[in-house]
Amino acid sequence: MTVVLGFEGSANKIGVGIIRDGEVLSNPRRTYITPPGQGFLPSDTARHHRAVILTVLKEALEQAGLKPADIDCVAYTKGPGMGAPLVTVALVARTVAQLWGKPLLGVNHCIGHIEMGRLITNANNPTVLYVSGGNTQVIAYSERRYRIFGETIDIAVGNCLDRFARVIKISNDPSPGYNIEQMAKKGSQYVELPYTVKGMDVSFSGILSYIEEAAHKMLSSGQCTAEDLCFSLQETLFSMLVEITERAMAHCGSQEVLIVGGVGCNLRLQEMMGVMCKERGAKLFATDERFCIDNGAMIAQAGWEMFRSGQVTELEDSWITQRYRTDEVEVTWRD
Amino acid sequence: MAALESETNNGTGKLEFSLDVPFPSSREAIIALQSLSPDREPRKGGISKQLTVSGSTLSVRWSADEARILRVSVNSFLDHLSLVLETMEMFGPPVSQ
Numbered sequence: 001m002t003v004v005l006g007f008e009g010s011a012n013k014i015g016v017g018i019i020r021d022g023e024v025l026s027n028p029r030r031t032y033i034t035p036p037g038q039g040f041l042p043s044d045t046a047r048h049h050r051a052v053i054l055t056v057l058k059e060a061l062e063q064a065g066l067k068p069a070d071i072d073c074v075a076y077t078k079g080p081g082m083g084a085p086l087v088t089v090a091l092v093a094r095t096v097a098q099l100w101g102k103p104l105l106g107v108n109h110c111i112g113h114i115e116m117g118r119l120i121t122n123a124n125n126p127t128v129l130y131v132s133g134g135n136t137q138v139i140a141y142s143e144r145r146y147r148i149f150g151e152t153i154d155i156a157v158g159n160c161l162d163r164f165a166r167v168i169k170i171s172n173d174p175s176p177g178y179n180i181e182q183m184a185k186k187g188s189q190y191v192e193l194p195y196t197v198k199g200m201d202v203s204f205s206g207i208l209s210y211i212e213e214a215a216h217k218m219l220s221s222g223q224c225t226a227e228d229l230c231f232s233l234q235e236t237l238f239s240m241l242v243e244i245t246e247r248a249m250a251h252c253g254s255q256e257v258l259i260v261g262g263v264g265c266n267l268r269l270q271e272m273m274g275v276m277c278k279e280r281g282a283k284l285f286a287t288d289e290r291f292c293i294d295n296g297a298m299i300a301q302a303g304w305e306m307f308r309s310g311q312v313t314e315l316e317d318s319w320i321t322q323r324y325r326t327d328e329v330e331v332t333w334r335d
Numbered sequence: 336m337a338a339l340e341s342e343t344n345n346g347t348g349k350l351e352f353s354l355d356v357p358f359p360s361s362r363e364a365i366i367a368l369q370s371l372s373p374d375r376e377p378r379k380g381g382i383s384k385q386l387t388v389s390g391s392t393l394s395v396r397w398s399a400d401e402a403r404i405l406r407v408s409v410n411s412f413l414d415h416l417s418l419v420l421e422t423m424e425m426f427g428p429p430v431s432q
């Protein structure tokens with residue numbers, strides 16, 4: 001029996017989760033939500049995490065009904081992500097690991113998402129679409145690495161959505177992407193936007209500039225509603241994601257798709273991906289907001305896999321890093 | 336927690352700042368050291384710091400080119416230190432080895 005405690009705080013969510021042999025014992029989380037029109041800055045985010053992390057850690061232990069002695073390993077997000085919040089979380093992880101005399105494990109955030117997706121959905125060997133506010137990658141496992149088949153060449157798809165939400169000043173509660181999704185349901189007019197797939201990769205910053213300008217022009221002249229723009233943006237962005245996912249599947253001869261990351265909560269994206277999968281006779285896997293959105297248990301799960309395959313992070317190597325490629329990690333727990 | 340601070344210019348043209356933090360035991364000072372030392376200074380140039388433990392005291396020595404760079408680094412460190420102390424308060428004392 002192996003029990004792993006995982007800390008996650010690379011963006012505006014701070015979560016602590018406990019996993020015991022594939023069972024999620026607890027997974028409390030808090031989100032730093034900024035006023036409409038504003039994004040979250042590193043120092044403010046770190047301040048938010050710092051204020052609540054010890055409380056959330058206590059909650060995780062209480063909800064799991066465990067004491068520190070019951071934990072076998074302490075996992076935390078080594079990167080990628082925002083520097084100041086990552087440091088805040090790493091400090092607590094290092095400190096409790098030492099206080100409790102437990103080994104420490106630095107986890108790659110993207111791999112946390114993948115391993116949680118695999119655990120929850122039981123997908124065998126899927127093509128993974130990892131889409132969030134900070135990342136957009138199409139990943140497939142091959143020979144001990146999670147290989148990046150395609151990715152954004154500039155900003156993440158979630159970042160495009162979040163920044164558009166600021167332009168139209170909608171609420172960031174519970175998340176800007178969620179509110180765009182609700183508004184998109186009421187959109188009826190399709191506004192043509194640039195479509196920028198580049199081979200296996202995608203680009204979003206051009207679409208963002210275009211729609212920011214279009215919003216100012218069209219909304220003030222009444223040519224369309226904010227709902228129409230939300231709808232059009234989703235249709236465009238998601239079509240691009242479906243295209244690059246399908247391309248990767250064709251390369252790998254894959255019959256499974258797994259969507260992970262915060263944007264993966266979006267039901268319209270799941271719907272569109274589902275249509276493509278059906279056409280190819282492939283199966284679609286997705287998780288709900290508990291596990292799509294950044295959480296501590298996903299770090300615990302990746303940590304569980306790493307720990308059981310013999311990996312450990314020495315304290316002097318436990319520095320955080322804002323850039324950490326998914327394919328940098330040797331996936332020692334799979335053949 | 337009592338801290339001793341001094342700011343002197345020792346002729347190298349650099350600003351120096353030192354901080355000494357007493358802990359209840361050497362073990363706890365080392366725990367704090369090992370939590371606070373792995374991350375690199377975000378700013379690459381113009382500042383460096385060194386953490387050491389002597390007995391049960393954690394000592395930090397900064398060397399900076401400019402006062403504002405020094406201030407940012409020391410401020411950051413004090414925030415981090417207080418988080419580590421709070422964590423040790425809530426989840427300590429360390430288990431016997």
